[in-house]
Amino acid sequence: MSAAEEIPMLEQLRLLPWTTPEGKPCYLSTDGGGSKLSLLADDVEAAQLDSGEQVLTGSRAVLADPKAGERAVRFALTRAAESLQDVLRVAASRGRRVHRYGG
Template identity: 35%
Template sequence: MGDKTDATDGARLLPWSSADGNPCFLVSDGTGYVARLADDVEDALLELAAELIEEAQRVLGARSWTSGELHLLAVELTEALTAMRRIAESRGARLPVPHGAAEVPRS
């Protein structure tokens, strides 16, 4: 999780980056338009990942792939994994720390 996700306490890592590739954060109570939009984007990314998993299973199960199919699948799966990691970091950062529990340091 490195320094790319470091932000003010309570900031939400959004599921998109700025035009120059930097992470975007939102500080809010989680009920506004941008928070709802981020929820919708996360849901769409999760659905896309599920579809890519099915496609990967289909392509790999056929055992007659072209190098182009495998390359495209690898690119799309890499993009999906990147999005899933961002969503997991964002959601994990928003989990409450139980009273008396030590925070797990970010690696």
């Protein structure tokens, strides 16, 4: 299969909210959102978004504390970067599904 043939196929797949151990994206091929794996992905996405909100709150608290040391700031920034990566993956996955189903 050529690279040009792979793109339409990837558009039909759901980008999952996790990666392989090597950091590569995982995809799900399904006709609907009711499969067990699809529902698990929905739950993981919801948990990632909730975690992102918590990380944002914590990061803002660290940044507002003039006594916060470098270690605290680096920790907050590291968690924020991880959360942003998760949220961007969720947004990409949901955007592809909205586009595909015309929503």
